[in-house]
Amino acid sequence: MQELALLMDSGCLDARDEEFASLVKQAKAGDTAAFDAIMIRFERQVLGTALRLLNRNLEDAKDAAQQVFLRLHRSLHQLDESRHFASWLYRITVNVCRDMQRVRARRPSLSLEEVGEVAAAAGEDVIQRNEQRGMIYAALARLPERERTAVVLRDLEGLSTSEVARIMGCAEVTVRSQISNARVKMRKFVIQRQRRPR
Amino acid sequence: MSCAKFEPLIALYVERDLPESEARMVEMHLEACPDCREFAAEMRESQAALKSLRTDFVEEAVFGKVRTEVVSRLSTPRQTAAWPRYAVAAMLLMGLCAGWLWYTRPAASLKFQPGIAAIAPPPVTRVSALPQRVPRARVRPHRARPAPAFRSEPLVVKIVTDDPQVVIYWLVDQNGG
Numbered sequence: 483m484q485e486l487a488l489l490m491d492s493g494c495l496d497a498r499d500e501e502f503a504s505l506v507k508q509a510k511a512g513d514t515a516a517f518d519a520i521m522i523r524f525e526r527q528v529l530g531t532a533l534r535l536l537n538r539n540l541e542d543a544k545d546a547a548q549q550v551f552l553r554l555h556r557s558l559h560q561l562d563e564s565r566h567f568a569s570w571l572y573r574i575t576v577n578v579c580r581d582m583q584r585v586r587a588r589r590p591s592l593s594l595e596e597v598g599e600v601a602a603a604a605g606e607d608v609i610q611r612n613e614q615r616g617m618i619y620a621a622l623a624r625l626p627e628r629e630r631t632a633v634v635l636r637d638l639e640g641l642s643t644s645e646v647a648r649i650m651g652c653a654e655v656t657v658r659s660q661i662s663n664a665r666v667k668m669r670k671f672v673i674q675r676q677r678r679p680r
Numbered sequence: 681m682s683c684a685k686f687e688p689l690i691a692l693y694v695e696r697d698l699p700e701s702e703a704r705m706v707e708m709h710l711e712a713c714p715d716c717r718e719f720a721a722e723m724r725e726s727q728a729a730l731k732s733l734r735t736d737f738v739e740e741a742v743f744g745k746v747r748t749e750v751v752s753r754l755s756t757p758r759q760t761a762a763w764p765r766y767a768v769a770a771m772l773l774m775g776l777c778a779g780w781l782w783y784t785r786p787a788a789s790l791k792f793q794p795g796i797a798a799i800a801p802p803p804v805t806r807v808s809a810l811p812q813r814v815p816r817a818r819v820r821p822h823r824a825r826p827a828p829a830f831r832s833e834p835l836v837v838k839i840v841t842d843d844p845q846v847v848i849y850w851l852v853d854q855n856g857g
Contacts, residue, residue: 514754518747525743534733544746551750615736618729636697637730643697658692665691665723672726 502567510558517558521551527568527639528575534634535579537623542582549578572639572649576631583627621671629664632657637665683716690716694723 502523508516525547532546533539553574561567622630628650635646636657643661647654686709692698693706710717839848 514751517754518751521747521750522743525746526738529738529743529746530736533736533738538736540738540742544742544749547746548749548753551746552753555750555754614729615733618733633730637695637727638734640734658697659688661697662688662691665695665727666687668730669691669719669723669726672729673722 506558506561509555510561517555520554524568524571528571531572531575531634531639532579534622534638535576535631536582538619542586546575546578546582549582550574553578569645569649572635572641573651576635576649580627580631617672617675618668621668624671625664625667629660629667632660633664633668636661683713683719686713686716687719690720691723694720694727 502520505516505520505523509520528550529543529547532543532550536542536546550571554571622634625633631650632646635641635649636643641649643657644654646661647657650657686706689698689702689706690710693703696703698706710720835852837850837852839850841848
């Protein structure tokens with residue numbers, strides 16, 4: 483992921499990249515192998531982001547990734563060479579995950595206590611190994627959708643604030659406010675959890 | 681500025697998301713405020729915990745499954761709903777039936793359909809200087825009856841008034857004009 487972020491910062495992962503442009507051209511012509519190569523190149527970005535936005539639900543994240551790549555395939559003919567492909571794909575991923583969350587909002591989500599119970603049922607060693615991650619995911623899940631998206635893209639995907647703003651379609655100052663609010667809430671959540679007697 | 685107002689700035693400061701001027705202001709406050717220093721330390725701690733998720737990994741097999749599913753869905757032709765095709769076919773059939781009924785209608789039935797008679801052109805076409813505002817009731821009998829014989833001579837009506845100097849001649853077109 484870090485390598486991906488570095489490549490993106492250097493502007494290597496856009497449609498101007500010759501190799502990538504060639505792959506897109508072949509995929510547009512109906513070459514399935516070329517489209518498969520595009521998926522391999524971006525699958526970690528798409529699935530990883532979906533996993534974090536969808537509260538680490540792997541089945542939902544797989545569904546989201548499939549939808550993103552199907553939507554990509556339908557939009558291949560619209561791909562503009564000047565467009566940053568990775569950012570565009572992030573935007574699609576965020577939109578697909580947001581739609582999925584809205585559809586599945588009726589599903590009851592786990593409270594912090596329930597998360598603890600699930601972890602306890604899994605065994606003591608699993609608790610120790612996964613407690614922190616489970617706690618962070620629980621904290622992420624409790625954030626409002628926009629704040630969660632902003633903090634996932636900025637702090638976990640390592641994108642710049644301006645890039646996050648471009649993906650989310652809002653002003654940079656708005657993104658900074660969302661990130662700040664999310665971090666303050668996360669800190670409160672983590673500190674409370676760590677200070678809780680065991 | 682109170683400590684509560686510094687908290688959102690500290691949340692950005694710990695990840696270097698603040699512009700230089702604001703970062704300097706936060707640093708000055710942190711030097712003077714132990715509570716905010718503790719807040720900043722906790723913020724760094726929770727950020728470190730959050731970033732531990734960056735190393736979360738997904739098994740390679742999962743990626744393969746996603747790709748396989750996408751490729752299989754791309755190779756399967758999209759199933760579109762059949763009802764729009766049936767609706768278009770039904771409309772075409774209805775149009776054809778309506779056209780056939782209209783084409784094979786009995787000619788005499790026209791006189792019972794004032795709407796159709798009204799939009800049909802008059803049977804006798806003559807250029808006239810007078811505006812041809814003919815009431816519908818007068819047109820209809822012409823459609824049903826055979827066309828009258830054409831009379832070329834106009835009828836002259838002479839009207840004599842009390843004043844011998846004034847005589848009115850009224851030319852009447854016998855063809856209905």
